[in-house]
Amino acid sequence: KAGVTQTPRYLIKTRGQQVTLSCSPISGHRSVSWYQQTPGQGLQFLFEYFSETQRNKGNFPGRFSGRQFSNSRSEMNVSTLELGDSALYLCASSQGQGGTGELFFGEGSRLTVL
């Protein structure tokens, strides 16, 4: 069974631009969560999607948004990039209902904002 796939793995943007990151969950998993990891703030929850609906949202500004498609693939978007948005963005999938509670993480998308 293929794992969680995130694309792109690395990208460089400049301030003011926008970026879209993609996540393909494990086959059969209906929940996709997104986390931001920075040296200063650590791992922080962004949002979670289940069956194309956002179920939970972390404490991030509206510049951070996401969506989930009918095949459970998810995208997150960050608009008007700021230097502080430089981070490793991690996607995690899970069954969403029942299951073990374990999250399966992708390798992440490392965003650098210049």
Next chain:
Amino acid sequence: SQQGEEDPQALSIQEGENATMNCSYKTSINNLQWYRQNSGRGLVHLILIRSNEREKHSGRLRVTLDTSKKSSSLLITASRAADTASYFCATDLTGSARQLTFGSGTQLTVLP
């Protein structure tokens, strides 16, 4: 902001020794999980312990949970160089198993 604190922040040991790292959290939980992260990579789930459990084992891993003290510990026995990684505890403080609050992490270095 992070809700969990882990200590030590960094730990360096020799191969074959045991490594213990601790995690504290602030509010009631349903379960607590431990994850490992190799440098710059994704997180790998190690073990989950439910709030009604006190101890759990998985291979060389032993996790304890003390809900009265709101703390957990992860013990790795007979450490190997391949265990070198950052270790994070994660709790479902909001009651959602998929909205995890991660601790600050312990960087473990196992010297050959």
